[in-house]
Amino acid sequence: MVIHTRARTPESKLERRGRILDEALALWRERRYPDVTLADIAGRVGLTKPALFAYFATKEELFLSLYERLLGEWFDALDRHLRLGGTHTPPSLALLLATLTTERPALARLIPLLAGLLEHNVTAARAAEHKTWVASRLAVTAPLLEAALPGLPGGSGPALLTYTQALVAGLQPLGEPSPAVREALATTGLGALHVDFEAALGESLTALVRGMVHPAGEDGR
Missing domain, CATH: 1.10.357.10 (Tetracycline Repressor, domain 2)
Structure with missing residues (x-):
């Protein structure tokens, strides 16, 4: 499911950034680097891939x-x-x-x-x-x-x-x-x-x- 609500406050942006890193770590523990995609990470957080670029x-x-x-x-x-x-x-x-x-x-x-x-x-x-x-x-x-x-x-x-x-x-x-x-x-x-x-x-x-x-x-x- 894709989240359409934008993180607007510094606190919410920091929290979402942390969630992105959490999901990246979970995938990294399971896969090799080439097999971890930004699309997969974004999907696990509930973001679109373009929305992920606002953070990384x-x-x-x-x-x-x-x-x-x-x-x-x-x-x-x-x-x-x-x-x-x-x-x-x-x-x-x-x-x-x-x-x-x-x-x-x-x-x-x-x-x-x-x-x-x-x-x-x-x-x-x-x-x-x-x-x-x-x-x-x-x-x-x-x-x-x-x-x-x-x-x-x-x-x-x-x-x-x-x-x-x-x-x-x-x-x-x-x-x-x-x-x-x-x-x-x-x-x-x-x-x-x-x-x-x-x-x-x-x-x-x-x-x-x-x-x-x-x-x-x-x-x-």
């Missing part, structure tokens, strides 16, 4: 906003943990970062699309808004991270968080191959090419954090 000019802009919502929740969870106090070792911090990511599969699946897809087909103003938002989150979380990990050089928190996302972007697609690749990997002799995303992310993050805490040539535990 492109599919990429919509999913960029969804990414910000999911990443914001990830940052919130990490901040809550770090504010509990105490210190981490490289392995324990790597485990925390990996766990917060793998328990949010919708975010983990979206991260690989960011640089190559979601940041395209958006306006320069929207891109600047997005990068400003990311910088604001890093400005809060990075100092907490640096305080929680003895030996992490001051000012390197943003890099650690950025590299974490880069590892997710590279490893997640390998852990969720296409049906054809999955069938090929099941062939005798190809099992070594299978990537367990959760295990690989944990191992890679441990190596990353150790490398940032302990310069080359120093032993890191």
Whole structure:
């Protein structure tokens, strides 16, 4: 059913925008990115596709906003943990970062699309808004991270968080191959090419954090 009532107040517009993101997330959990259409999202909200453009000019802009919502929740969870106090070792911090990511599969699946897809087909103003938002989150979380990990050089928190996302972007697609690749990997002799995303992310993050805490040539535990 299509809703013909226009959202007129800022509150009602914000509420409808949230519903659009809710439905986009529901479809994203079920489908691949090419299979999620704006028409499907609009229909689930009760809007026409042209009406949806009043909230998001492109599919990429919509999913960029969804990414910000999911990443914001990830940052919130990490901040809550770090504010509990105490210190981490490289392995324990790597485990925390990996766990917060793998328990949010919708975010983990979206991260690989960011640089190559979601940041395209958006306006320069929207891109600047997005990068400003990311910088604001890093400005809060990075100092907490640096305080929680003895030996992490001051000012390197943003890099650690950025590299974490880069590892997710590279490893997640390998852990969720296409049906054809999955069938090929099941062939005798190809099992070594299978990537367990959760295990690989944990191992890679441990190596990353150790490398940032302990310069080359120093032993890191």
